[in-house]
Amino acid sequence: MSTTQELSDFREHARTVIRERIVPLFAEAELSGTFPRAAFAALGAAGLVRQRWQGGPGGDPVRSVILAEELARSGAGGVAIGCTLAMEPIVAALRRHGGNPQLDDILEQVLDGRQLGCIAASEPTGGSDLSGVRTTARREGGGWRIRGEKKFVSLGPVADFALVLARTATEEHPAPPQLGLFCVPASGMRVIKPLRRLGLSSLSTAWIGIDASVPATALLGRPGLGLVVATHALTFERFAAAAQLAGLSLRAIELATAHLHRRTQFGRPLLEHQALRLRLADLAARLTVLRHGVYGAAAGAPGTPALGAREIAAFKVTAARFAEEVVGECMHMFGGMGYLEDETPLARMYRDVRMARLGGGSDEVMWELVAGGLTPDFAAYDADVAVTP
Template sequence: MNSDTAGVIEQRAAAPTRAGQPLFGQGLFGEHLTDAADGIRAVLTDVVRPWAHEAERAGRFPRQVLAGLAAAGVIARRWPVGRDGDTGWGALLAIESGRLGFAGLSVGISLQVETVASILHRYGRTELLRGYLDGVRDGRLVGCLGASEAGGGSDLMSVTTTATRIPDGWQVRGEKKFLSLGRVADFALLLCRMDGDGAGGLGVVAVPAAALTVRKRLVKTGTQSLDTTWMDVACTVGEDAVVARPGLGLLAVTYGLTHERLSVAGQVVGCCEYAIDLAVSHLHNRRQFGRPLFECQALRIRIAELASRLTVLRYAVLAMAAGLFAPGGPGVREAAALKVTAARFAEECTSECMHVFGGAGYLEDETPLSRMWRDSRLARIGGGTDEMMWELVAGGLGGDGETYRAAVSLR
């Protein structure tokens, strides 16, 4: 990364950073937002895009991406030392990373910057855990989250990985199936069944990379640059490695996943903006039957409908980022609703934009849309399936008995 680009973030976001004010403290619109987005985009272009195609071919997430983002101040700006995290900054990072068109890389960034860092920032109280967070901030360390297992999937209450108390700490044994970034991580945050403790229940324990052994590298349909691995776990850790004590593990994981789900929605916004931009430009440039394709009403109206829904989704992401976990603001259910809505839109939008290109859209060496369409399917699974998101939403649907009785009279 050249020195000019490295200074973009600092220059363009200097005012809110010096003031200790979150990005959206000056509002959801304005020059401050445009400058921040431009700065993030410049850094992503410089430090992420050069690795994208090779990472897809190799099937391995490049650590250099996270080191470059850290060197440009992007991660520290998201999680400033001694202050609350800036969800607005995180939302812009998600949107701009989605615009790269490589979901494996944008998801890998969010797993580090949103999921792992949010859990450590909220729950990491020991010197060891604060050191892990410092390493994430400055790009020295890569972390991952292990929750799902082969026998449970979305059912996190069925976790069988155990952390058993021993005289000088905890003995951790088990396996995690969908461990993204597992092969490049320096440590992992694992959801465990913490036996041998009076409180009982699930907790989260941090283990070093040496504790992880590859059982099988998973071959996925898309997001090839995001390595995902089935791993066995075996190690002994000290008491200072406990991130969330027994009984609070699911709460800690849900907190991290809520940030991840908002990030997924932001990535969808960026990805779909990119896909629609490509489709619209193609409609203007491609001539069929003696005229530009844009003059075909069926095609331009189809894209206009997608663009309209994307506008709503973009503002929803920004608004939720501005108030996430604030008193009376959006939380777990709202983030789940946004994530599932965005994920389903991503699959449709990338498919329709690919369709606009006709046969060329299906050729991976002529447009990026077939890859983007294939990658978009992960959003409906990773971070919680559609059904799990709807269950979270359904849990808050209590109805209003008084309104019902006043409006309905069944005989």
């Protein structure tokens, strides 16, 4: 387990790299709508990605939280999210389900920031229903032929490869089809349509067509286990998203606090108006609970994710809904200026944060995961409740 000083040094190193190497790329990335590969390359070259993944199968979860939080707190919007997507689910899948020279080589390049990967799971007709995947993977010679379309592929237009979820079939057993997760190079993908979104302009996202022949070694895990592999990878994305949303909330509160100190209305600083001061205090108090929960969960099991899929879903959906509230309230505290994009970052942050309630799993999918773990206490019910049949 890392010491407090080591984690403090890691945070300071991350903050410096993000400030000097990533934040300067953000304005142009937003304007062009293109994720800058140099951002992820900077994290890799600085050793931050490899340090985050040092240790057991789950790497160092606390460093994951620190990186995600600092990326969001920097104000780098879609660039910050793109770096997290390239670092969390991609590495998690390759580390646990790779295990051959081809995939191990790709993993090493990702850890150094020399390759950028993405996840291609959702489809035009499926959305969150990954069991409804129509992209196919058929045996061809000694490998696989992958064909289909994927929608909402973040980083797809700029990635070197995608981890593609596809239905597998063989001549001996054509049905029922099962799922596999395959590493497909960029040469086997084409952009059908760039997708313009409400927010996260710098997170290159597209509708992607796939037609690729890949070797047998491109399959992660075993045929039929693709959904298991993809779900495992998504848990890392979701937990990092919770940390990132905490960082975004912290940035919004810090900006609003500074504004309430600086802005004078009705003859006194806004901070002296109780209605504003106490609303901000309420948000800050709840953020304290969220941040301590995320860091506590990350520290709970060194080298592995501290929680199961249900608990991580609970963190993700709670953080997403809370961050949306925080950014909206803080934007309101700026008054009309909060809506002016050339005067404050709050309007962009408000657009960006809304995506969190869908990306990586919608609120409803997260709640269903949580609901699956609800446990009744029939003994207490029988002892304490007297409901007439």
